[in-house]
Amino acid sequence: MKPNLDRVFSALADPTRRRIVARLARGEATVMELAAPFRMTQPSVSKHIKVLERAGLVSRSRHAQTRPCRLEPAPLRAAMEWTGSYRMLWEDSFDRLSDFLDANSQTKKKGQ
Amino acid sequence: MKPNLDRVFSALADPTRRRIVARLARGEATVMELAAPFRMTQPSVSKHIKVLERAGLVSRSRHAQTRPCRLEPAPLRAAMEWTGSYRMLWEDSFDRLSDFLDANSQTKKKGQ
DNA sequence: CAAGAATATATCCGAAACGGAATATATGAA
């Protein structure tokens, strides 16, 4: 089950789906919960979730009538590793430690 | 000119474009040079380059009849920072240094 | 200026994406 970067990047290319990912990073959620913040209809959100699912970014369980969604780290990691393999382009220093700390403190401040 | 993640992720969702990015990471290249490894026609490659350009991933200069392409780091960095903001999901340790080194050695081994 | 090389633009095509509306399925409760 190796992440398919085509699907992963494609899934992340939509702002609705990135917001869903951001929401799921804080814990499992049902389709209703995920749909709530959006103006979109529920079936549309369902479709977005399915896109995330096919990219491996989301997995689901069954609990009563609900199908809680959970975020899967592997594809996100694969996407980060691909983009990260070009770090050298924006890092002019060879002090990898300080570079990492700088980058890390920045990502921490970033929302969506 | 802040990177538009929609466009960036969307641009990276295509394998041809990721190969172009990989090629450009090793230095500037003309359209002809970029097109060479592909079976595609030149206009198709031109379109892919334009997609990368609109995402801010590629910039171009003018030199004689050629328009050399250069890779721009900012959007790649933005994409990495977005995905990287979910690192916590696959890192169970708080030893950030060793985590970074592990991740880094892995990305180094990865091709395309 | 004419010819050629590098690149862009225009147009066409089939396939896929995105969103809505309506409908279907499934599970739990009364």
Add this chain to the structure above:
DNA sequence: TTCATATATTCCGTTTCGGATATATTCTTG
């Protein structure tokens, strides 16, 4: 069984995408 809630599926129209072909533009050189 009947009702209600949660979610999925289907169909539709519109837009975008990826590739092809054909044509135009731009610069260089003779």
